[in-house]
Amino acid sequence: MSAPLQRPKRKNPILRTRLPTAPPAARSRMAHGLTAGAARGELELQVCRDCGATQYPPREACHACLSDRLAWRAQDGRGELVSETTLHLSYELFFRERVPWRLGMVRLDAGPIVIAHLHGDCAPPPARVKVRACLDKSGEAALFAVPEKETPNMADDRQLREMTCDPKFRKVLVTDGKTALGQALVRALVAAGADLVWVGHAEPWKKFAGFDELAALPQVTLVPLDVTDSRNVREVAAEIGGRVDILVNNAEHHRAHGIGDRQGVETARAEMDVNYFGLLRLAQEFGPAMRARGADGQSSAVAWVNLLSIYALTNFPPHGTFSASKAAAHSLAQCLRAEMRGSGIRVVNLYPGPIDDEWNQLLLPPKLAPAALAQAVVKALQSGVEDVYPGDVAQEWLARWRDNPKALEREVSS
Amino acid sequence: MTRRRAGYDGVAVAMPVTVPYVRYSIRGAHWWIGRAMAELCQRSGVRKEEIDGLCVSSFTLSPDVAAGLTQHLGLSVRWLDHVALGGGSAVVSLRRAARAVQAGDADIVACVAGDANHVDSFRLNTANFSLFARDAVYAYGSGGTYASFALLTAHYMRQYGATREDFGKLCIAQRASALANPHALFKQPLTMAEYLAARPLATPVHLFDCVMPCAGAEAFLVMREEEAAARGLPWARLLATLERINAFPGDPVQIRGGWELDRDELYGQAGAGPQDMDFLQAYDDYPVISVMQLEDLGFCAKGEGPQFVRANGFTVDGSLPLNTCGGQLSVGQAGAAGGHLGMVEAIRQLTGQPLGRQVPDAELGLVSGFGMINYDRGLCSGAAILATGARAGTG
Numbered sequence: 001m002s003a004p005l006q007r008p009k010r011k012n013p014i015l016r017t018r019l020p021t022a023p024p025a026a027r028s029r030m031a032h033g034l035t036a037g038a039a040r041g042e043l044e045l046q047v048c049r050d051c052g053a054t055q056y057p058p059r060e061a062c063h064a065c066l067s068d069r070l071a072w073r074a075q076d077g078r079g080e081l082v083s084e085t086t087l088h089l090s091y092e093l094f095f096r097e098r099v100p101w102r103l104g105m106v107r108l109d110a111g112p113i114v115i116a117h118l119h120g121d122c123a124p125p126p127a128r129v130k131v132r133a134c135l136d137k138s139g140e141a142a143l144f145a146v147p148e149k150e151t152p153n154m155a156d157d158r159q160l161r162e163m164t165c166d167p168k169f170r171k172v173l174v175t176d177g178k179t180a181l182g183q184a185l186v187r188a189l190v191a192a193g194a195d196l197v198w199v200g201h202a203e204p205w206k207k208f209a210g211f212d213e214l215a216a217l218p219q220v221t222l223v224p225l226d227v228t229d230s231r232n233v234r235e236v237a238a239e240i241g242g243r244v245d246i247l248v249n250n251a252e253h254h255r256a257h258g259i260g261d262r263q264g265v266e267t268a269r270a271e272m273d274v275n276y277f278g279l280l281r282l283a284q285e286f287g288p289a290m291r292a293r294g295a296d297g298q299s300s301a302v303a304w305v306n307l308l309s310i311y312a313l314t315n316f317p318p319h320g321t322f323s324a325s326k327a328a329a330h331s332l333a334q335c336l337r338a339e340m341r342g343s344g345i346r347v348v349n350l351y352p353g354p355i356d357d358e359w360n361q362l363l364l365p366p367k368l369a370p371a372a373l374a375q376a377v378v379k380a381l382q383s384g385v386e387d388v389y390p391g392d393v394a395q396e397w398l399a400r401w402r403d404n405p406k407a408l409e410r411e412v413s414s
Numbered sequence: 415m416t417r418r419r420a421g422y423d424g425v426a427v428a429m430p431v432t433v434p435y436v437r438y439s440i441r442g443a444h445w446w447i448g449r450a451m452a453e454l455c456q457r458s459g460v461r462k463e464e465i466d467g468l469c470v471s472s473f474t475l476s477p478d479v480a481a482g483l484t485q486h487l488g489l490s491v492r493w494l495d496h497v498a499l500g501g502g503s504a505v506v507s508l509r510r511a512a513r514a515v516q517a518g519d520a521d522i523v524a525c526v527a528g529d530a531n532h533v534d535s536f537r538l539n540t541a542n543f544s545l546f547a548r549d550a551v552y553a554y555g556s557g558g559t560y561a562s563f564a565l566l567t568a569h570y571m572r573q574y575g576a577t578r579e580d581f582g583k584l585c586i587a588q589r590a591s592a593l594a595n596p597h598a599l600f601k602q603p604l605t606m607a608e609y610l611a612a613r614p615l616a617t618p619v620h621l622f623d624c625v626m627p628c629a630g631a632e633a634f635l636v637m638r639e640e641e642a643a644a645r646g647l648p649w650a651r652l653l654a655t656l657e658r659i660n661a662f663p664g665d666p667v668q669i670r671g672g673w674e675l676d677r678d679e680l681y682g683q684a685g686a687g688p689q690d691m692d693f694l695q696a697y698d699d700y701p702v703i704s705v706m707q708l709e710d711l712g713f714c715a716k717g718e719g720p721q722f723v724r725a726n727g728f729t730v731d732g733s734l735p736l737n738t739c740g741g742q743l744s745v746g747q748a749g750a751a752g753g754h755l756g757m758v759e760a761i762r763q764l765t766g767q768p769l770g771r772q773v774p775d776a777e778l779g780l781v782s783g784f785g786m787i788n789y790d791r792g793l794c795s796g797a798a799i800l801a802t803g804a805r806a807g808t809g
Contacts, residue, residue: 024541024553031549057550057789063663082666083572085564085616091537092556101555103616105565105790107666113790115554115565125572140553 002120005156007169007195008298020294020343021093025138030058033072038133038141041385043077045112046070056112077131079108081145084118084125094137097295101159104145106131116143117159121151134163134384137294137344139337155382164384165303165346168193170245175200175225175282178208180357181307182250184374189248190219192378195299198240200225200251227251227278237285242293247286248305248377251278254359258320268321275325276332279306283336294343303381304340305348306333310394312351313401314408337386348386350377353393366392419683425512426642426649426803428635429458430761432769434597435630435746438533443474444486446528446748450631451487454524458635458647467493467520467636469511471503471527471750473539493520500785501697501753502657502794503527504632508757509655509798511636521637528631529749536627546789557616560624562787563700564616569667570702571618576720578618581701582609584736585622585743587728588698592740594730594770599628599746622743625699630748632758639803648765649803653778654683658795665791671703671784672795673710681712684799688712691799692776693735693763695756697784698743703792704736707782711797730771738763739770753783757798766805777802 027035037044046055049071053064061068083105090096104118106129114131122129122145129145136142144163146154155166172189176182177199186197197220201208204224214220223240226232227249253274255267283304293301311323312330330349337347354360356367368391376390389398400408433449447470455462468491470480478486480496493514497503504527511523540558542548555561570576586609592598604622612621635647642649656679658672673680681687688711696707705719713734714722728736739745739759742752762768763776773779783796 024548024556026541026548027553028545028549057546083565083569085561085568085619086614087555087557087561087564087616088614089560089616090556091540091558095556099555103555103557103561103565105569105667113666115551115790117554125569136553138553142553 001151002153002156004153005168005298011297017293018097018295019292020137021097022138022342022344023094023136023140024092025140027140028058030060031141033058034133034141035135037072037074038135039385039387040389041133041383043075043131043133043143044072045075045110047073054108054110054112056108056114075108075110077108078148079106079129079131081105081118081122081125081127081129082107098162104129106145114143116145117163119144119146119154119160120157121147121154123147135346135386136163139341139346139386165246165348165381166192167246167378167381169195170299170302171196171198171243172246172248173198173200173240173244174248174250175227176251177201177214177222179250179252179370181355181370181373183210183214184370185248185250185377186214186217186220188371188374188378190217192382194219196221198223198244200236202226202251227281228273230281233281233285237289241286241289244286244290245293245299245301246303246305246381247282247290249279249282250307252307254319254322256319256322256359256362258317268324271322271325272328275322276328279329279332279336283332287336287339290345291340291343294345301345303346303348304336305377305381306350308333308349308351310351310353310389310397313397314405314412317413346384346386348377348380348388350388350390351394351398352390353397368393419679421683422512422516422652422655424639425515425652426637426639427508427652427761427800428637428642428647428649428765429454430758430765430767431457431633432597432758433528433631435599435628435748437599437626437628437746438531439629440532441530441629443472443528443530444478444483446530446629446631447472447483447526448487450526450528450633451524454526454633454635459645460522460635462489465489465522465524466491467511467514467523469495469497469507469523469525471497471499471507471753472529473500473749474530474535491520493523499753499783499794499796500750501699501792502783502785502796503750504754504757505655505781505783505796505798506657506794508636508652509657512652515636515638521641523636524633525636525754526631526633527751527754529629529751531627531629531749544788547787550789559699559787560615560619562790563702564619566668566791567618567623567700567702570669570705573669574717574720576702576705578610578620579606580705580720580723581623582606583723584698584701584704584728585609587732588737588741589744590729591738591770592744595739595745597769598740598744599626600740600744619700623700625742625747625752628746628748630746630751632748632751632754634758634761643804648767648806650761650764650800651803653686653799653801654680655798656680656796660793661795668791669706670710670716671706671792673707673782673797674716677710677712677797680797680799686778686799688780690778691780693738693760693773693779695737695760695779695781697753697756697782698737698741699747699752701743703784707784711780711782730773735773738768738773753785756781756783760800764800764802766807
């Protein structure tokens with residue numbers, strides 16, 4: 001069983017912070033099919049539509065019947081560990097810094113042989129295991145074999161932690177504590193073991209509902225933070241940026257209007273200022289410090305979470321300008337992801353459907369409870385995914401969008 | 415009913431050439447292959463213009479392929495092949511060249527393998543070895559072939575009770591043979607204690623289980639018997655070959671190579687069995703694969719490799735001389751030339767011109783090749799049986 005994670009010792013400020021390195025990132029276009037599933041936490045392999053054979057490694061033609069009709073299908077990942085090795089030497093810096101490193105060869109019940117990172121709790125071969133698809137520090141899909149049945153402290157495995165962004169013993173910044181979601185996020189992160197949570201509030205002269213309860217949590221430190229104020233963002237980053245391990249940007253401006261029923265651009269500009277430029281300001285000020293700390297010991301900088309919206313995928317006309325600002329933020333988050341990837345910082349994007357708050361008053365249920373969304377964020381960090389579509393509405397929109405984006409565009413506007 | 419394969423009557427294999435290996439060199443693959451070609455010509459007396467067939471193996475020729483090499487070296491040929499089967503290349507090159515010579519498509523074929531080794535080139539080659547390796551192996555710990563062979567070795571040991579001492583015995587015997595070979599990069603004897611105490615690379619593979627990458631080249635000539643005789647060249651006869659790619663894809667972990675499928679035909683074609691072989695030049699990038707070859711080539715039954723190793727001696731004067739120049743484990747692995755090392759040594763032994771010690775009265779020998787860890791296993795298996803045609807100094 002894995003040794004439970006211990007609170008890391010205080011960092012010696014004299015020692016040089018180890019710079020982040022990354023595992024090999026080169027993949028073929030076919031192999032990115034695996035990445036697409038891993039980004040959502042799913043193990044998906046190619047299955048032949050003609051003969052049903054499951055394929056791995058990813059390929060262009062079925063190994064059994066030569067058909068090119070290969071479709072990515074979810075797998076349960078169950079199989080038998082048939083051989084293992086512990087690597088003591090590697091060609092790449094990332095693994096040289098982390099050996100010994102356990103690897104296994106697994107025969108999946110579905111047929112293929114896979115080479116996978118091997119959890120410390122897996123029994124020696126022959127043993128039953130379950131293969132998951134994770135994202136590694138390069139953001140590429142990686143197969144990880146874990147015991148078939150959950151073991152104590154399983155998430156604390158040293159190798160598995162290289163694939164996840166567990167908040168336990170980490171320091172987190174939640175950019176807006178004023179909203180119900182912000183407060184739910186703080187509570188969920190504290191419950192997940194976060195050591196310190198900085199909570200931003202944009203108008204420090206005003207005491208918001210729930211302020212006292214938040215301030216009473218021993219892990220919480222409230223910081224004045226207004227993402228529309230470049231100078232303020234810079235000052236806060238100068239003060240705490242070098243210690244933030246996980247940044248959760250939930251600051252959001254949301255008004256329910258399209259184009260024709262509102263005069264002028266002020267509301268749209270305010271949405272852009274928080275939802276898009278706010279992200280840009282934070283990324284410029286906090287990004288470099290986090291990037292530099294991507295391998296800073298057990299509690300390294302590890303993740304950046306963006307509250308986007310399922311409306312980022314296709315515009316929801318009743319909330320048209322809000323959708324547009326989230327689409328802009330979604331695009332910028334892809335840029336941030338590209339810039340963060342080499343340092344091992346994962347950019348996690350949340351695409352919820354309507355949250356159960358005052359700005360969605362006129363929408364029918366189901367609406368996502370702030371506590372449920374907060375739980376989804378913690379789970380995403382613990383499991384190491386990067387795209388999260390929490391709740392029934394988001395899942396349905398995603399399915400419709402993947403099936404036919406043009407149909408979704410027409411459906412939501414009628 | 416399978417059609418009976420034609421023999422290799424009339425084919426002579428001659429002029430074993432080794433360009434001495436170095437650990438690192440700033441030279442490119444073209445230099446190594448060029449030196450080998452020059453020595454082939456110089457020592458055989460065959461003029462470059464007379465070589466009308468060329469068969470090349472190399473991992474580091476890029477961006478060139480064999481055609482580019484002809485222009486680089488000023489060769490004009492009417493038969494050209496580029497055999498990219500890694501450690502399986504030597505047997506396959508010989509078998510292709512022999513047919514070309516038999517059919518008259520070429521008169522004198524140079525089979526040459528050479529590779530560069532710069533300080534960082536092995537890492538780059540490993541990272542980009544194949545599509546499957548890049549997508550599904552290298553990102554998992556970024557080990558080299560030693561990581562893949564660790565998985566095969568661990569499985570073999572568990573399946574058949576082989577011990578590290580069994581593998582060590584082969585490595586130590588080869589080191590003893592290597593001490594007589596001036597080209598071997600390893601020049602110190604190896605003891606069992608040193609072998610066992612070596613640092614682990616990927617358990618259960620330790621330092622002396624693993625070949626050392628280096629730069630070098632190997633080459634030989636294939637021609638008609640009369641041609642070799644007329645030129646006064648010592649030569650060996652080719653009796654039989656086998657080639658099998660991607661055998662037993664259903665085995666979850668590689669526990670055998672393609673030799674097992676085709677060995678009866680191989681020995682049938684040669685009219686000899688494993689017990690008749692005066693030596694075995696097995697492909698030895700890792701000792702586990704040598705043990706698999708002992709089994710799959712019929713020296714013992716599957717799973718009896720460890721017992722066979724314990725019961726036999728593998729030095730030049732042992733009961734089964736194995737990798738008599740020291741093998742890749744003690745000489746070094748010069749990329750694709752690694753697969754040619756055993757072939758060139760076999761020609762030397764059968765023609766009485768060894769680099770190191772001569773196997774007494776060697777007349778019949780087996781060379782096997784193995785290569786291309788494309789994903790989780792070696793895809794290419796090859797074997798050839800050669801016999802003495804004309805020894806040096808007797809022509």
